[in-house]
Amino acid sequence: MTAGLTLRLARAVAFAVVCLGLSAVGHLAGGGTVSPRTAVLGAVVALAAALPATGRERGTGAVLALLTGAQAALHVLFSTAPLLPPLAEATGHTHAKLVPDLGMALTHGWAIVMTALWLSRGEAALWAMLRRLAVRLLTMPLADPPVSPRDRRIPVSTPSSLRSAALRHVVIGRAPPSQAA
Template sequence: MDSPARGAWRPARALALTAVTVVLAASAHAAAGGMLPSLWALSALTVPTACVAVLLTRRRLSTPLVLGVLGAGQFLLHQGFAVLATDAHCSTSGTGHHQSIDACSTAVHHDPTSGMLLAHVLATLVTGLLLARGEQVLWALADRLDPVLPVVARLNLPVAPRLPRPPEPLPTRPRIVDVAVPVRRGPPARVRAAT
């Protein structure tokens, strides 16, 4: 088995870390009453998160590291959600100049409530512990299979004999059919009678 730090395992681990970080931040933010940005803005925040996850998954992730990454991701994504949702809200709110400025200033000075902070912390702890446990299980599996796989590869296990391939048919020539065609020589019968 390849090490979880390389091969197909690394992108899978990076994808899991990215998805958990972004989905956790968005769901905790929305559950606590925060506004989410548009799908495009959410995608723009996902790209740097994925880059960090790819860099981090080149080695084994410990439980404190996973919790730290998720905590930092929650904080940074919360700030990004607040800024990008504020921009979207400011561009569409109010009909008059003063209503728009009031709505934007209220949204910009939005302080996270204790409920939002608690939602982020609890979700980070629970999900971080689950993700760290999955990481430990994956590395333990790799450690257990690592000494076994080379031995299995060296064994001369009996292989079922291959059946011989049937011979390829010889190319066939087009068949020539002899048809008895009467051969007539000379002029037609009418012409002969007239002469």
């Protein structure tokens, strides 16, 4: 199953917003600053990184790799962005090094792994919902004939993906078993 342009853009924007938010919050927590111009540039970088990967469902490994690369690019962008001299002097910010120390690397790594797991579970849930919706729409009859209570059971010829999408605790019929059973 492949995604259309609207779904691709929505997924890429969601990834870019989460990626930019994670990077900006981490950078601000580390004592850095993020100017609006740098944030917009970071959003464009994250969106450009995500858009080619949104054509189909991606697993945890692909999301982790993409998020790691985007976070590294945003770290470099935020670390090398020119600071306003009065703000840099007031905060004592000297975060201009490109290679993070061990504590920052561990914090970045932990945040990236947790965010990648969260995004990949959201990705899996989105695609599962779209698959179930497609099965429902493809197997939906055009006109519903009158249904007797005895005919409300799921037919044997129904695809297994449709049966798995049914609620598990729903009581289909409350009548006694049929004579054939």
